[in-house]
Amino acid sequence: MRSSLVPLGPPVSQDRVITSFPKCYTPAACLQLREHFHGQVSIACQRRSTGTVGEGRTHVQDDGPKTVLESNTHVPRRLRLSKVVVVGDLYVGKTSLIRRFCRNVFDRNYKATIGVDFEIERFEVAGIPYSLQIWDTAGQEKFKCIASAYYRGAQVIITTFDLTDLQTLDHTRQWLEDALQENEPGTCFLFLVGTKKDLLSGAACEQVEVEAVRLANEMEAEYWSVSAKTGENVKAFFSRVAALAFERSVLQDLERRSSAWPQVGNGDLIRTCRNGGTSARDPGQREALQPGLLLAEPASEASVPDPARAVPPVAWRVAWPC
Structure with a gap:
């Protein structure tokens, strides 16, 4: 009788495999200074008891798929997913940032986002399948009321601005406030991201970053500078987002399960x-x-x-x- 495992989907690309905790961009505006995953998370991943995996192994046999419980075999029953919302002014490069990461392309021809759009990107974090659902929201004022409905339930809020336009940095306060109004306090990781890093010289970029880091600390957000055109820091940034969201998700699962066993x-x-x-x-x-x-x-x-x-x-x- 022929038996084989049912694939859960295409394999995760190598650059989406996270084995160690990604570093921050600058310690001056960082959400987490640790260089390793939380101890409880590491143990849970090793034991495959993160709440994102089960103990079922699906085989394909002549009479159809069956689930066989095996004590030493663990494969995912469901993939955990975190919602990421990207907000910011028109023309700051939100769509370009997402497309560079998800599709590794950069389109010079600007096309404004109408309403909202999203991408789902799959990772493997510490051996566990994990996904980010990345929402690209419109920066135009006329679509703001539509986009705000999609802010709800976010685990991560990324507020973007153009490094060459300091006015867009000032506007990030309002964008963040609007997004936070749709979510419970303390439930979201916050990031402040400066785009178009390739358009500034090193000295000019550092000068803008001083102000951006100050604002990020006021927001209690982590700061990054990226370039969608060259791809600089884009993969590192989203890997950081995935690792932080994954770690919190696992810790919340462990806490819920421990509280359920008085x-x-x-x-x-x-x-x-x-x-x-x-x-x-x-x-x-x-x-x-x-x-x-x-x-x-x-x-x-x-x-x-x-x-x-x-x-x-x-x-x-x-x-x-x-």
Whole structure:
């Protein structure tokens, strides 16, 4: 009987594989100075317990695909995705920035974005599939009310300006304020990005960056300078965005799962029992429990309290009946 794995899609390109935490552009305006992923995230990725992967392995056989659980095999059941919103004035190069990253092209012929557009870019972060949904919003005032509806639910807000036009830098305050109004406080990573770096000399760029870094710190945002024309810093920037969004997503998953498993006594877990629970070895122990609780299997010896302490010598795992 023939058996093979079902591919989940085309492989991620090598430049979308992130194995180490990407560096920031400048420590003067940086969201995260650590050089490595959070310890809990690294462990979760190694164990494939990030909340973005399952333990099912799909095989193609003569009678159709089946799922077989294997203790040492983990493949994604669903791909995690973060929403990224790019905002800024007309002509600052939002579309060019996105197209350079997603398609590796640069179009000299300007064409204004009408309403909104988006791209989905796939990554592999620390061995885990991950995607960014990058929304390109119109910079024209007449489309602002339409675009603002798409700000909601963003995990990342990228506010862009033209390094050769300081007026667009001043306008980033309002763009960021508009985007934040559609999202809960503290839920978004913020980036301030200067575009068209290729049009300035090194000294002129540094002079503009001083003001941009100051504003980024006021916004509590991370600062980057990029060039869509040459591609300078574009891949590094979006890799940084993906890594930060991925790390927060995994940490939030771990926190949700830990809060869903309350503890009693010396730390034994209260587990949800799908089959209605199992009876205790000693039925007399039931009387000591609250109504509605069922005793499951005794805890392992490692979890039994020290007999020297003034606690019962046997610890029982408790399960809520379904």
